Amino acid sequence: MSEDELADTVALIGTARGIYARDKRALAVLDALERRLTDPLRLAIAGIVKAGKSTLLNAILGEQIAPTDAGECTKTVTWYRYSQTPSITVHLHDGPARRLPVRRERGMLAIDLGELSADDVEHIDISWPAPALKSLILIDTPGIASISQNISARSLDFLTPNDAPSEADAIVYLLRHLHPSDLGFLEAFRDTAAGASQTVNAVTVLSRADEIGSGRIDSLLSAGKVALRYERDGELASLALGVVPVAGLLAEGARTLRETEFMAFRELAALDRPVRERLLVSADRFVRPAAGLRLGERERKDLLARFGLFGVRLATSLIRAGADDSTRLATQLVQHSGLVELEEFVQLHFQSRAATLKTRGVIDRLEHLVSERPRSGTQPIAAGIEQIRANAHGLRELTLLSSARVTGLGLSPGETDAAVRITGGSGLDAATRLGMPLDATTQELRAKALTEIDLWRSAGQSPMLNRRGADVSRVVIRSLETIASDLGPSRAREDLTHVATAG
Template identity: 30%
Template sequence: MLHDRAAAAFDAAGQLLGPAAEFDEARALLAEQRARIAAPLRIALVGRVSSGKSTLANALLGGEHVPTGIEELTYNVNWLRHGPARTLTVHFTDGSPPERRDIDELEKLTVRARGTPELAELLSRIDYLEITDPHPYLRAFDLVDTPGLDSHFGEDSANTLRFLALDEGDVRAATLGQAAKADALVLVFARGLASSEEELLRDFTGADVSGAGPVTTVGALTKVELFWPAHDDPLAEGRRVAGRLMDAAGARRLLYDLCPLASLVGSAAGSCTDDDFADLVALAALSPRDLEDRVYFGAEFAAGEMPDVPVPAARRRALHTRFGGYGIVLAARLIREGADTREALRAELYRGSGMADFRTLLADHFGHRAELVKLARAVTHLKSLPDLGDGAPRARATLQRAAAAVTRLEHSEHAFAELAVLRGHYSGAVALEPPEAADLLRITGEYGHAPHQLLGLPADAHGTETAARARERLTHWAGLTADPVHSGATRRACRVVRRSYEMLVDRLDRPDRHRASGPYE
């Protein structure tokens, strides 16, 4: 298995370095990269300020896990990791040891409000905030909520930056720095921040994030609830806009997909309480048109006198803040259609927000290649190992051998060849017909690594059917390899896919030689 061979390569590199003090820095880099491979995949949420990254993080986790706000700039990086309880640890830029803080201080340390000089001094030294949370989704992924990329801050945020003695470049640098440390990216684009689709197109072309590409990057078109009430189904309108953006902006070379999301609704679905449900049931008793007319004027709905509505203004205001106008109207419609319990409503709201499909997409697209993506990043980092010595010929030769013990995996392991073919497919260098392109994605693990998933068969497919299908696809790709119509990158891709099928056939013919689980042979 690739996992075992990678572990053996790291062991060999460590043995070559030995205990000599001159290799302390090299050993530290080797240990850091080995730990990264064993750790959960790290996904960074990257986008413009106020694009909805924090709301998206909350929606992915089904509740309120990081602070959100529109009046102040979320400057600090929030790194969410799995843990048995909610904890908060502050990491500093000046080398000070990490400091454990009460989780109730998270908002104070994240959403920058004007305060005392002492608070300003503390905030200016923070590198990132590490938050542990017991949510099961974080077992697979770490989520990194970054500040923002643009310089369109507005007066309130500009005041916050001055209070902290920061500038707009610091915010972009913090975001790009964390993006560079991530294994995968979610680029967040907000329809609400753009005055037109053309401005959104400019956001695409201006998303200068190192390492972005369809293998490791997915797009989120957030705040599509703002298409309401001009569009009764804002998610459908979001899909239309997302499709146009993917085609017109050439984003298919940057993103695997662009998913429209009513993430405010998704976040509210996860935190909906019994009191919320009771209030929404009361609002659902109004006629649909009456409720829509009232919710449309948000300020009046949140504070106005409504003697015929048995929901006090304060609770209406709280609902409007957390669910938004569209979320309230959608929840009322779902209740009328039969969502008669809080849990049923939460599930329907989550599906209706687009978040259920998006969460599945992240698990499939990133999760099925997580080990390979992390190993590829480690190989890239360890290529710098020979530069960590003092320049002495013998030391440099040792560092080169240690680096080669790991970096040779890039040339000896078939999984890396598959990764190169995928990148060629997304860049357009590999030109395959749609059925073959779908085959390429499948056999390289897009939908999982069990034989039936690699072959596009049902889970209960019989062993003989599975073996026959594998041989049929191998024959097909052997023919493509010999076809003179293919040349260059496409012919090389055909060879790689043919080899993938050869390995699968061998795996099926001799199961005793292969483990029952694990993605890479």
């Protein structure tokens, strides 16, 4: 999304302010839209009950902040934003917002709603000085498919509202096994969050992936095979950009590893092999009283609660393989948890396109406002929205990437792979888009871009190409022209004119 398109969106909101100057409700919506443009990307975490949403959120934050018990606060939508000063604010359906004291119990943030119930709360806002929140607003949602319809409804009303676009820009959806309810939710989210562009802005996480392999050291390998099978599922492929296996409990424990826990793991690793293997046969055996073992029963139960049996087995194995301090062990545990792959996926597909995703959500909501509250003089807003959509090439790229997964592009497999790469399916930097080495010079990249433009122009003019393929070719050419322009504005314009004349 270019600065001009962002400025056009801000200008449209200004136009709407003039038209709705006497409508307090509409002005509140416009205020929220302006904040959405300046806020970081809104990434919601959703899934069925007990899928591990709050645990994953804590792992991403690198702190045990999100409560994981069954208290009232876990039944509400909770926003996590960056601030240098921690604060907790409860927003009610009826009545003014309330500030709550910030306190922690056993390291976890304690949120006491007092006499309030989850039914009274619209959402909770938590401001926290976590570095991850500088580039993301994380939204924790109650479990879907809960035995309580009220709890499920809070997530569904927020993420897939019937009468407005979704408040989330993208979503991480946790599943343990692929059920029709998962597909139903993801389809509803696509229809409400994708808006007119019909892009796919969800990634699924195969949650608690270590349990798939019964806690064995190679559990994530087994989970990876299951994730790949789900990813190739025809229905799921049209609703999510990928499936990433993650052992959330291990990721949370690794990101918050304490020195005392490292010392406990080191003691386990130093046991004689027969003793250690008997101890790690099962969770029950691990916490059972054992004569001659210096590590107490309470300490072992705490390790199991924090890392799971998979994490305990893996940590002792890594220490024996050379992880000789807590920092090195934590780093290796995170790498084995699948969290790094998820964070890289979010960065590639969502954060790198934050401006485009945010602007799309804003203009969809602005269009809904005009439709919901018609006024004379709104025609310039409708026209402006159409112009932004027509000029916003980032939206066309997202739509192409979605179509590549759902309906195909009408091209050969090789051409499809190239089109996906050029439009940012593997990364947004020029070298990755052009399939060039990362150390390629600007001159080499420019030459490659111009060559590709020539090739795609020729292919797009082929009488054998179907209409769908021709439309895709135009999007790819526009992407290549943008790359060439960014690499050298003045020289690129001369070369593009030459290429266009030659074509």
